[in-house]
Amino acid sequence: MNSWKPTIAPLTLGASLVFLSCGCLTALKAQASVQPGISTNRRPSSAQNRPTQHPPTASPSFLNERQQYRSLDLMQISERAKLSGSDPKAIALAIFGTQEKDEGNYQETIGVDQHDPNRPVVILTKMNLSDDSVRGIRYRLEFQPNLTSEARWQVVWAGQQQVCWQDRGSQTWTTESCL
Numbered sequence: 001m002n003s004w005k006p007t008i009a010p011l012t013l014g015a016s017l018v019f020l021s022c023g024c025l026t027a028l029k030a031q032a033s034v035q036p037g038i039s040t041n042r043r044p045s046s047a048q049n050r051p052t053q054h055p056p057t058a059s060p061s062f063l064n065e066r067q068q069y070r071s072l073d074l075m076q077i078s079e080r081a082k083l084s085g086s087d088p089k090a091i092a093l094a095i096f097g098t099q100e101k102d103e104g105n106y107q108e109t110i111g112v113d114q115h116d117p118n119r120p121v122v123i124l125t126k127m128n129l130s131d132d133s134v135r136g137i138r139y140r141l142e143f144q145p146n147l148t149s150e151a152r153w154q155v156v157w158a159g160q161q162q163v164c165w166q167d168r169g170s171q172t173w174t175t176e177s178c179l
Contacts, residue, residue: 062119062142062157069140069159070175077158084151088112088143091155092122096139103130119144120153133178135165 074083081095089110098108105128113121120143127136138161146154164170164178 062121065140066157066159068173068175069161072139072158072160074155074158077155082151083155084146084149084153086152088120088122088141088153091143091153092124092139092141095141095155095158096124096126098126104128106130133164133168134162135168135178136163137161138163138173 077083077095083091083095085091085094089112092110097110098106107125107127109125109127111123113123115121122139122141122143124139124141125136126138129135129137140157140159140161141155142157143153144156146152161173161175162178163173167179169178170176
């Protein structure tokens with residue numbers, strides 16, 4: 001059984017804002033101070049009031065981009081694929097890539113954004129799926145250096161979007177289900 005941890009406990013340490021969230025230490029670079037009225041002894045009334053857990057180096061721009069994706073459970077993913085390795089693209093393909101050739105005009109593309117060389121982001125897109133509702137799926141995988149093993153990179157967050165076939169839902173990338 002999980003023991004309850006404080007919801008949020010902000011502390012100011014120099015130029016870094018530190019949050020204790022569900023037993024995880026998260027540091028975000030920011031100029032801030034402890035906000036009055038935040039209680040560390042209050043149990044949240046629902047899961048909606050609980051803060052989202054982010055990896056230690058999540059920047060505000062990463063958080064904004066994440067909001068456009070449905071967050072995926074890394075524990076569940078790790079049951080079927082390795083979340084670490086030497087090449088972020090290869091890791092993403094091993095987790096979400098298509099192993100078999102799909103029918104029709106199926107396309108799979110992959111790209112790596114290395115704007116921050118210590119935080120590569122892989123976008124894997126699958127289009128023209130043989131599904132009658134979902135036209136395409138796009139995955140976003142965020143990596144950070146893995147300092148605890150020989151594997152160089154570790155997936156720290158993964159999310160998914162989809163686009164629907166005409167008359168089956170959204171024609172733009174969304175987290176909403178297709179009809």
